[in-house]
Amino acid sequence: MTDVASRRDVDERPAITERVVTLTVNGRPHTLRLDTRVTLLDALRDRLGLVGTKKGCDQGACGACTVHLDGRRVLACLTLAAQAEGRAITTIEGVSGADGQHPVQQAFMEHDGFQCGFCTPGQIMSAVALMAEGRAGSDAEIREFMSGNLCRCGAYPNIVAAIREAASQGGHDAGL
Amino acid sequence: MSTVESRRRPLVGAGVNRVDGPRKVTGTAPYPMDFSVPGQAYGALVQSTIAAGRIVRMHTEAAERAPGVIGVLTHENAPRVGTGPVTVLGASPPAPLRNDRIVHHGQHIAFVVAETPEQAGAAARLVRADYEATEPLLDLQDPRAEHLVDPWGMDTSRGDTAAAMASAEVTLRATYTTADNTHNPLGLFATLAAWEGDTLTVHDTSQWPSMVRTSLAMAFGIPESSVRVLVPYVGGGFGAGLRAWPHVILTAMAARVLRRPVKLVLTRPQMFTSVGHRPSGVQWLRVGATRDGELLVLNHRSLISLSMEDNDYEPFASATAFAYRCPNVITQDRQARINIAVPTSMRAPAEAQGNFALESALDELAYTLGMDPVELRLRNHTDVDPRNGLPWSGKALLECYEVGARRFGWSRRNPRPRSMRDGNWLVGYGMASALFPYFAQPCAAQATVRGDGSALVRSAATDIGTGTYTVMAQLAAEELGLPLDMVRFDLGDSDMPNSMMAGGSGLTGALGNAVHDACRRLVRSFTELAWASPESPLRGVPPDDVQCTGGTIHPVGRPDLGESYVEILARHELSELTANGKSSPPVPEELGMSLAGAYGAKFVEVRVDADLGLLRVARVVSVIDGGRILNEKTARSQIIGGTVGGIGMTLFEDTVTDPHTGRIANATFGDYLVAVNADVPELDVVFVGEPDRGTATGTKGVGEVGLVGIAPAIANAVYHATGKRIRQLPITLDALL
Amino acid sequence: MRAFDYVRATDTREAVRLLAEDPAASCLAGGTTQLDLMKDGVLEPPRLIDITRLPLHGIERRGAALHVGALATMEELAADATVAARLPMVRESLLRGASVQLRNMATIGGNLLQRTRCRYFRDPTVPECNKRTPGSGCAAAQGAARMHAVLGASERCIALHASDLAVALVALDAVVHIQGPAEARTVPLTEFYLTADESPQRENVLEHAELITAVEIPLPSAAARSGYLKVRDRASYEFALASAAVLLVLEDGMIRQARVGLGGVGTKPWRAYESEHVLTGASATTATFREAADAALRDAWTVPGTAFKVPLARRTLVRELQTVSEVTA
Structure with a gap:
């Protein structure tokens, strides 16, 4: 029996396919020479050292890599770095203002909206966007529109409480 | 909102925000995958595509020629390494790449290292294997499977179950099955291994750094002092981090062979086969009772799946031996070896499954008797451990039932199935009792107070999200009489004093007792220093008669006669003072009490x-002691x-194995x-009870008891809603159509 | 992922030309299917043509239809005022499909072309997959099937088309606008898809060098009521076990017009003409709805793991017919 995992004996392609990409992250441009395969997530983490954005599945199914692209929440793991060129990229590192943490971050701490903390940057990026989308009007709405961010520790009720509070304090006005 | 209803003894720092919160919400808490070292290469695993047989030949040429590839390890060229220690969880996993044998689908058969992660991943797909496949055993109940009988020596028997069963007025027998679950912490497991000569530094996703250090030392035949394992933050564990997995050894092996630091991040599909899972099982229960609900017989037997070459600690039936007062009890656990990836303790191991069967059966019995399910449990409550007749060190289960029933509104329940409805929705109420047994292992901690009056306490523990950083700092602050912001607790470094695993709901208690001990000893050292000084206000004060407040040691009740840590250090021209503390599990016979563990009552709609x-x-209302x-x-x-x-676990989780190939058929988060x-x-959460009498800190550990009882409470509520008794997890809609 | 050449197309004709030049090239839009499958090693195009900057983003009312640019995102379409007012079933199908993050990425054209979630298809180490390797067999039909199809399925392939939106759009007789190297053409969505029992390896009539440029959704009459019901294990963020898109025009308790799409059950987004025949001209009663649901599932082909989908899909359709008609008797 032969494994059919790979039907090719050799990869006949050129050694590496690269592209020079300029990414604007948290307001700062970065020019990188990247393998075209590099996702926005890996570019942020491995090339720019912005490891706050997490890799939980690399398959678009967990939300841990949520970042904002031109103000909208997207998954960095299913976005090629090259696709993000010319777009405004905001990561968890860009959420805190000069005057301290974003109200959502403060509310997450106050309500213990995390345990291991691994999904937390994605949850916070999602929550900040959720409020800008005007979807923090009720607990049911928050639950539905936060369901793309898995939390295996099960902090959901506290996440809902944190967002409820941040929204009630007009946290969406704080914006980004 | 939750409250603490019992305030007979004040709680320490109730409701303090996590000390690591600021790092976690800003993305600056470093998890194992976040570390990098200069010159590191990237690893990628190749896994078997058969479940049983042997490798005839590996084809690595294409991968070796692929761009950026530095090396490919297989069983044909990998150095032989030693096997890790036998721990409380059993033998360590067998060493990787040690022979041509395949025992499960997804077994690591090669390790590819390249300059970039993209290159490593692409090259891994170019590795081929020729196999000689044999028919895998994949069904837990396959008669050909080898059975391990009483693998942990925990089977129990008391009374005469056969005679009691024959005389019981009411009997019940039922079979329950539970699925494979996969831990799936959000953080992909990662290992970064770097050698300097014969010294190895590893960042690893682990709940037990000291064990990983021992395992790596044994694997490579080097002293433990030459290995350092670092894990300041863990992206969730739930048990998956309780072993030094083959991929950890492989990463260190590749780093040694290739003389490069190597970093490996598992893929999500690999998380299903590389870091354990909750094993599936079948449980057979026979119950005998009197017509007024007194339990006469509990006969609880299980068959649990196990992999071909590994151990797993998972005695499903064991807690039935002491959950209720019942004179005639048999508990028996068996494990069947089949061609699956290794199972490992997953949050509430054994209890998650065993309690589902027992508490479902009691609900069935309650219906047979026409008795309220809470009343049935009250009637069989025990304040002594039926195994040894010793009183429990703390058990507020009766209070759990009472408070839970009240908060939930249990009295509004019409017990008749299908009697409560809201439009298209059938409404059901269910409840279950829960426990998680006491568990502890030896722990050590070190406490230091520095010249500026701040304290640093350390132990090689981990905080997997449970709050170890925070509660240990709180405990130390209390013992040392310092404000919380003057105390730092450090963990996640195997060079620190040895700690037990973050597992079995045991760490908070065991480590807490060690921290308590270290802080007490430190205060004593300070007091003794002061005691000997003519100019100290503490001169002549017996070291046992002091307390600490506001960074000052003073005679009990006399804060005005105190002296601060800063003053004592300064007088003795010391930059700091350090003490070591430790804890070991208490012995019931010495205490005259059985260690109780946590209890709870769960009420679900x-x-x-x-x-x-x-x-x-x-x-859900959870009332927890x-x-x-x-x-x-x-x-x-x-x-x-x-x-x-x-x-x-109850509604969704089911790791599905293809019945022909043994491949996990749903190994993604989608x-x-x-x-x-x-x-x-x-979710309504209430804490009741008192500090446990068995240990100094009085904690029981609450990491697991929250999960226990949810499955049967839901299943019992489903019966109440629909009249359908579901004895199989997960309960998906196909069973309810 | 295998190495590939990345090219960013700036206009539609250039994109089509680039595609025509390279028979192995693929388009990249939202990436939510394409990159996922490339990571899995199922797709290995040597060249990716990024079409996300083509001017195909607009959503506009054109007479009695809504013209949706192929690159409009799911979130954009869900937020459109005309969709909210006239196409509730489209809006509901969008909001119940995927997470917000995915909906901000996934395009309407890409959604129609999304590939099956079948884990046997998505794992190239599984040798038997007629969709990946024609003639190799179907491991899913013999294996652990649940999230699989029962309509248009056979032992050759049971891969489910998991779109929610496309189910609503087939029910609405949406039309796909396609640009090829030589010419543009339109294809009714009901004729766009092929079933797996016909051709597991080919899922639609789109040729290699063709690009979807727009989807045209005819607006139903003002008298029409519609809705989309999605049934799944989780309360959110999961593909459908069964879903029903229903549009009815009722008059004095009689059904004047009926459109029915079924999701979670077909190897393509399923238009249930048999149900529509039963419903049209009949009185709006639960008995009629049940008959219509039976008709839709009459030709179901199941394996043990998917057998539950037949009663589930029937009940889902009956429930949504009841909900849309407000008839429960």
Whole structure:
């Protein structure tokens, strides 16, 4: 029996396919020479050292890599770095203002909206966007529109409480 | 909102925010995958595509020629390494790449190292294997499977179950099955290994750094002092981090062979086969009782799946031996070796499954008797451990029932199935009792107070989200009489004093007792220094008669006669003073008490769509006796988290194995369903009870008891809603159509 | 992922030309299917043509239809005022499909072309997959099937088309606008898809060098009521076990017009003409709805793991017919 995992004996392609990409992250441009395969997530983490954005599945199914692209929440793991060129990229590192943490971050701490903390940057990026989308009007709405961010520790009720509070304090006005 | 109803002894720092919160919400807490070292290369695993047989030949040429590839390890060229230690969880996993034998689908058969992660991943797909496949054993109940009988020596028998069964007025027998679950912490497991000569530094996703250090030392034949394992933050564990997995050894092996630091991040599909899973099982229960609900017989037997070459600690039936007062009890656990990846303790191991069977059976018995399920449990409550006749060190279970029934509104329940409805939704109430047995291992901690009066306390523990950083700092602050912001607790470094695993709900208690001991000894050292000084106000004060407040040591009740740590250090021209503390598990016979562990009562309301079979959890009330609660906020989070895990286990989680190939057929987050935010209602959590009498800190550990009891409470509520008794997890809508 | 050449197309004709030049090239739009499958090693195009900057983003009312640019995102379409007012079933199908993050990425054209979630298809180490390797067999039909199809399925392939939106759009007789190297053409969505029992390896009539440029959704009459019901294990963020898109025009308790799409059950987004025949001209009663649901599932082909989908899909359709008609008797 032969494994059919790979039907090719050799990869006949050129050694590496690269592209020079300029990414604007948290307001700062970065020019990188990247393998075209590099996702926005890996570019942020491995090339720019912005490891706050997490890799939980690399398959678009967990939300841990949520970042904002031109103000909208997207998954960095299913976005090629090259696709993000010319777009405004905001990561968890860009959420805190000069005057301290974003109200959502403060509310997450106050309500213990995390345990291991691994999904937390994605949850916070999602929550900040959720409020800008005007979807923090009720607990049911928050639950539905936060369901793309898995939390295996099960902090959901506290996440809902944190967002409820941040929204009630007009946290969406704080914006980004 | 949760409250702490019992305030007979004040709680330590109730509701303190996590000290690591600022790092976690800003993305600056470094998890194992976040570390990098200069010159590192990247690893990628190749896994077997058969479940049983042997490798005839590996084809690595294409991968070796692929761009950026530095090396490919297979069993044909890998150095032989030693096997790790036998621990409380059993033998270490067999060493990787040691022969041509394949025992499960997804077994690591090669390790590719390249300059970039993209190159490593692409090259790994170019590795081929020729196999000689044999028919795998994949069904737990396959008669050809080898059985391990009483693998942990925990089978029990008391009384005469056969005679009692024959004389019981009411009898019941039922079979329950539970699925494979996969831990799936959000953080992909990662290992970064770097050698300097014969010294190895490893960042690894682990719940037990000291064990990983020992395992790596044994693997490579080097002293433990030459290995350092670092894990300041863990992206969730739930048990998956309790072993030094083959991929950890492989990463260190590749780094040694290739003389490069190597970093490996598992893929999500690899998380299903590389870091354990909750084993599936079948349980057979026979119950005998009197007509007024007195339990006469519990006969609880299980068959649990196990891999071909590994151990797993998972005695499903064991807690039935002491859950209720019952004179005639048999508990027996068997394991069947089949061609699956290695199972490993997953949040509430054994209890998650065993309690589902027992508490479902009691609900069935309650219906047979026409008795309220709470009343049945009250009638069989025991305040002594039936195994040894010793009183429990703390058990507020009766209070759990009472408070839970009241908060939930249990009295509003019409016990008749299908009697409560809201439009298309059938409404059901169910309850279950829960326990998680006491567990502890030896722990050590070191406490230091520095010249500026701040304290640093350290132990090689981990904080997997349970709040270890926070509650240990709180404990130390209390013992040292310092404000919390003057105390730092450091962990996650195997060079620190040895700690037990973050597992078995044991760390908070065991480590807490070690921290307590270290701080007490440190205060004593300070007091003794002062005692000898003519100019100290503490001169002549017996070291046992002091207390600490505001950074000052003073005679009990006389803060005006105190002297600060800063003053004592300065007088003796010391930059700091350090003391070591330790703890070991108490011995019941010496205490005259049986160590109780945590208890709880769970009350659940479900909704089942009468036509579509949709099952939703509408309300959960959890009343927990966790002994002393060190931090009400983080403890509540533990119970909430356990509850969410329990909802997932009951409604969704099922690691599906292809019946022909043994391949996991749903190894992604799109296919293996865990609970999402919309699945979880507001959860009511209440702590009752008193500090446990068995240990100094009085904690019981609440990491697991939150999950236990959720499955049977939901299943019992489903019966109440629909009249359908589901004895199989997960309960999906196909069973309710 | 295998190495590939990345090219960014700036206009539609250039994109089509680039595609025509390279028979192995693929388009990249939202990436939510394409990159996922490339990571899995199922797709290995040597060249990716990024079409996300083509001017195909607009959503506009054109007479009695809504013209949706192929690159409009799911979130954009869900937020459109005309969709909210006239196409509730489209809006509901969008909001119940995927997470917000995915909906901000996934395009309407890409959604129609999304590939099956079948884990046997998505794992190239599984040798038997007629969709990946024609003639190799179907491991899913013999294996652990649940999230699989029962309509248009056979032992050759049971891969489910998991779109929610496309189910609503087939029910609405949406039309796909396609640009090829030589010419543009339109294809009714009901004729766009092929079933797996016909051709597991080919899922639609789109040729290699053709690009979807727009989807045209005819607006139903003002008298029409519609809705989309999605049934799944989780309360959110999951593909459908069964879903029903229903549009009805009722008059004095009689059904004047009926459109029915079924999701979660077909190897393509399923238009249930048999149900529509039963419903049209009949009185709106639960008995009629049940008959219509039976008709839709009459030709179901199941394996043990998917057998539950037949009663589930029937009940889902009956429930949504009841909900849309407000008839429960």
